[in-house]
Amino acid sequence: MLFNSYFYIFLFLPGTITVYFILNRHRLTIASKTWLVIASLVFYAWWNPIYTSLILGSIVFNYVMGRFICRKWENRRHARTRSILYAGIAGNLILLGYFKYTDFFIANMNSLAKLSIPLAQIVLPLGISFFTFTQIAYLVDASKGEVKEYSAMNYGLFVTFFPHLLAGPIIHHKEMMPQFDRRKNKVVDSGNLARGICLFFVGLFKKVVIADTFAVWANAGFGSTGDLTMIEAWTASLSYTLELYYDFSGYTDMALGSSLMFNIILPVNFDSPYRSLNIQEFWRRWHMTLGRFMRDYVYIPMGGNRVGEPQTLLNIMITFFIVGLWHGAGWTFVAWGLMHGAALVVHRLWGKLNISMPKWLAWLITFNFVNICWIFFRAPSFSDIVKVLKGMAGLSGAEIPESFAFRVATLGGSWQTLDTLFERIGKGEIILGMFAVFLPLSFLFRNSNKIIESLEPDVPQLIVFSLVAVISILYLGSYSEFLYFRF
16 A cells, blocks of 8 residues: 555545544553454455465564573573574565565576576565564564563554555664554654654655656656666756655655654654765765664674774675665675765875865765665666766767857767757656756755644644645655665
C-alpha cells in the first residue's frame, strides 16, 4: 500500500488509528498491539499477499535466533552466542542475497565464463532490504546483552509497524519498544496528532507535486536514446537530483508523520543533506539511519578508525562498497558507492592538511559531486552515464542565445538556440521556474520535520497547511512508487 493513495489517506490510516486508541482506552493493550500487527501485515500484503509469508518467516526465524542468543548471553556462554549470531546473520544475508542478487550473480557468471544460464527473474519483495537490516541489528544488539524485551507480539510489532516497514527508517529494538509500552502514548495526544497530520501532508506535497514533476524531466533525459545537449543533460541530472531529494524527504515526512499520530517517534532519517559543506556532513544528513547501521555494524566491527591509517581508509572503501551494493544489484550502484567512499577518503586526507576553504566553494564542490554521483545511481548502464556526462560537458552540443546563432553556424557541431531547446523539451519556462524555487529550497531552509517539532498551530498556519493538503490531494490519481521502494 502506498502512503500517496486515497485508500491509505482516507480509510486505512484513520481507521487504524481510531481502532488502536479505542482498544487502548478500554485497557485492551494486547488487543491494540495485535490490531497494529494485523493492520501492518495488511499494509504489506496490499502489494502482493504471497510475500506476507516471507516476512512472517523472517520474523519467526530472527525471533527464535534472538531468544537463543539472549539465553546464551545470560548464561555467559559467549562462544555459543557468537556462533548463533553468525548463523542468524548468515540466514538473513542468504535470504536477501537470493531475492536481490541471484540474477546479478548469474549475469556476471554468464559474462565472465561465456555461459548462457537463463536469469531467474526473481521479483524483489518490497522492504526486504530494510526489514533484513533491522533484524540483523536486533541480533547483534541481543549478542551484546542490549535486548531486554522478549515478547513475541512486541517483536512482531517492532518489525512490521507499517510507517517504517517498506523504506525505513532502519530502527533499533531498544528505541522502539519502550514507546509502545509507555502509558501516556496509549491515549490520543492532540499535539502529536496535529503535528503528525501536518508533517504527513507536507511530505505528500513534496512527493506528488514536486518529486513527480521533476521525475518527468529526469525520465525524459535518462530515457533518451540520442545524445543530450548541455542544457538537456544538466536538466536531466538536476531533475533527478531534486526528484530523489523530494521523493525521499517526502516519504520520510509521511513515515514520521504517520507514526507520530500513534504517539510513536521514529528516528530522523533526513536532514537537509544538500546544505552540506563536505561529503562527511552529507552522509550525516542523508539516510541517517542507514549511515548509523553501517557505522555501528560494519565500519566499527572492522576496526573503524582505531586501526592504522591505511586500514582505516580501506574500511571506509569496504563500507561504501556495501552501501552501493545494498542500494542495487548492479555495477553502477557499486561505482556510486565507491565514488562516495573515495570522496570520504579524500576528505579525511584533506582534513590532515588543515587548509580551509570558503564555505560557498565547499558547498559548490560537495553539491556538484553529489549531483554527478546521482547519475551513476540513476542511469541503467555505463553507456547511459557516459551519454549524460558528455552532454553536461558540452561534448554533444550546446545551446546558445539566438543572437549568437549565426556567428557559430559555420563552425559545425550540434548548436541550437535556447528557443529551439524549449520547443523540443516543452514547458521550458515551467522547468526554469521549478528549478528557481525548489533548488534553493533544498539547501536554504530547515528540514520540515524540524519545523514541525516547534509547530504551535494557529489560524494562519492552519490555512497554509490546509492549502498544502488540498493541493496535494488534487495531484493524487496516478500510481507513483517511492524511489527507495526499489532498494
